[in-house]
Amino acid sequence: MKAKYINPYTDFGFKKIFGEEASKLLLIDFLNALLPEKNKITDLTFKNTEQLGEVDIDRKAIYDIYCENDKGEKFIVELQKAKQNYFKERTIFYSTFPIREQAERGEWNYNLKAVYCIGILDFTFADYEHAPQKNEVVHTIKLKNQNGQVFYDKLTYIYLEMPNFGKAETELATRLDKWLYFIKNLEDFQSIPAIFADEVFAQAFEKAELANLGPVELDKYESSLKIYRDLKGVIDTAFDEGKLEGKLEVAKALKESGVSGEVISKATGLSDDEIKRL
Structure with a gap:
């Protein structure tokens, strides 16, 4: 059967749904579904996705989506389509750019804005050594000490293992559940499931429809x-x-x-x- 909607795991599809100015409402809704209530986003500004090192020998980073909220907090959203070596290291490397760009000339007190790195993975950690708990979908990672206490709360890595998400439509309980179900199954939908009957998802399906x-x-x-x-x-x-x-x-x-x-x-x-x- 011919697909009606785009594959969101493609670069084009992912950016069409989440990375355009007209998609800002969708990205905000998706990020708010991931974040705690106290960190909710009210507005976002898209930033240049290509980041260069301070000197020529520094490598550059090219993000899928890079944005900043109204409080100056930075968000990198990456779609990881296939397994690769050192993908976690790459995420950590990428996080250094929005940290370093906050440096100010002259006197500066080093009070940094929060940085969030979000990876949507079309594979699982099970393919790597020291894999986290099997079958978990969301992994939220912060810098902690030997007692499990958060040492620094302004740097957060969130990985979504999409193959581990297996809920049926009748099992969707949260806003995040709906977004994960949308992303994982979008290319297979021939009509809009009843559970997506709201303005945000109506816009998401409209942007994703190939006929448009x-x-x-x-x-x-x-x-x-x-x-x-x-x-x-x-x-x-x-x-x-x-x-x-x-x-x-x-x-x-x-x-x-x-x-x-x-x-x-x-x-x-x-x-x-x-x-x-x-």
Whole structure:
């Protein structure tokens, strides 16, 4: 059966739903479903998703979505489509940019605004050593001391293991449940389930409907969908065959499939120069 809605795991689909100015209400609603009541967001401003190091030798970071709320708190939202080496390290590396950009010239008291890094994972931690509790969907991580007490509460990592979310429509109890069900099943919907009968989700389905895309956007989506399938297939195969260290092999296969250097870099952690030499 032909899909009616976009695949939200593609770069195009994810940014269409959450990363456009017209999608701000959707992103705010999704983030508020993740955050505690005291941290609720009332407004967001989208920021440049490309972050450069302070000197030439520093690597750059390219986020899927980077935004700031009305209190100056920073939010990085990343869609992780396939397993890769050091993906947790990359999240931590990315979090250093919104921390460092807060530095002020001259006298400054180091009073930082909070930073949140949110990763939506199309795979599970079970593929890695020291995996958290199996079958959990949401992992909220802060810096803690040896007694489990929060040492610093302004840096938060939230990982969502989407394959572990298996609730049926009748089991959805929270706003977050609805968003996770929406993301995981969107491409398979042929009509809007009754549980999504509110203004926010009505807008989300409207933005996600393929019939509402113009020819240029549709071409971009088809290209993004091909990249998603190639990327996931190649990397999953490499992991299944035990080639966790075979980043060059994975990168070469992706390059031969026509995947852009930017996407390859994000998937493998290789530099632009390393990819060009393949």
